[in-house]
Amino acid sequence: MQRGTLASGFINHMIKLSFPFTEEKIRALKVGDEVLISGIVFTGRDAVHKYLHEGGQLPPGVSLQDGIIYHCGPVMMKQADGSWKCTAAGPTTSIREEPYQGQIIHDFGVRGVIGKGGMGDRTMAACQQDGCVYLHAIGGAAQVLAECVKKVRNVYFAAEFGAPEAIWELEIADFPAVVTIDSHGRSLHQEILNASTAELTKRL
């Protein structure tokens, strides 16, 4: 078993997805595609989603237009020079943002949502209508994903929401994820749920 670096066996068929995340690039993606994401992304989780949904404004310097929001509460260590180092950065469960996500995609021009566990019908509808995808990162893989964070550019709302809930502006490179909800009305989560429910019914 290969350890320490990304195994070369599966990296070849991955699709490179780089900032800016234009509608054309996003519409080209299909459920099941494995992507390597590079560019600027902003973290946002429960507190940020609730805040934006209630009419809160993004702080100056943060734009989600053609951008990606990452459901993540990282571990950040402040360095001696005042900069931040990301030491763990896996995705958090996305379904908690289902009440808010569709509207935020629509209102802020979001093209990609990175998270884990999938999302529901309203997010899927927004992906289809507005041209967005759900990118499933590997839950728990905090170290592999922290290695993909090349720079912590800024942090917003740290005092208001606390470090895990803050908006962190991250520069990422070759961040691996799988498209599980595309902009064409397909959801891998829905398909697996239907298939596994049918399999379970046979076995009860």
Add this chain to the structure above:
Amino acid sequence: MNHLLDSLLELIRRTSAEIPEDVNQALIQSLENEKKGTIAESALKIIEQNIALARQKSQPICQDTGSILFYVDCPVGFDQITFGETARAAVTLATKKGFLRQNSVDSLTGKNDGTNVGPGAPALHFHQHRSPEVRVRLVLKGGGCENVGAQYSLPIEKLHANRDLDGCRRVILDAVLQAQGKGCGPGILGVCIGGDRATGYELSKTQFLRLLQDRNPVPELDALEQDILQTANALGIGPMGFGGKTTLLGVKICAANRVPASFFVSVSYMCWAYRRQGVELDATGNIGQWLY
């Protein structure tokens, strides 16, 4: 020099950064079983790389360093108060060092003071025994998997779950179906049949202290554990819910007495990032040996 503080700090560091060997072996086996070229295989490869990287860098396997659950076996007369104070100090220190995320939030104000110490945090469970050893086991349980835990009150008509072992089987498999994708599979189930609402969940979590490859000494429970494991892995849910052969790595079930009116089945779900370690302490508070 506080040996107990140093020992608990090292227990926290190792629990957060190093997956126990029994779990690692099960993950390696599941990677071998998955079909080549699938996204399930990719997911497990990344998981394996992550395990190696966390160990090498001595950093958290998962950024959600979870609820901090101490299970302490101790002799009669053991000073639980001093242990609790030292455990809280070790948790605060481990958070400063980045072994734990600032992960404990005041439920009323929403404030996170960054210490991981507060009402109910960390959780300490003491168990007295009539021998001199002090054993400290630690489980760090992330919120994603904690949120997909479920407690069923039988009978449940829509699941055709009656108050018998078949009813237990039906609700446990329902929990697996409902958890798909959300709990960072492949997962491990800890289940308690019976008890009350509090002890049911409490005992279901103690099942995570068992070795993954052990077998249940109670024949009915052993058969149910094996059945649930095989059935769940035939559902095609797979790692991360991407589809595939590995939905669960293990199932551990215990039973507790109930009152005639109640029949609870409490299911706790543990993610693949199964952070569980333990130490036996010597008389000075130093680590005598590791338990996993």
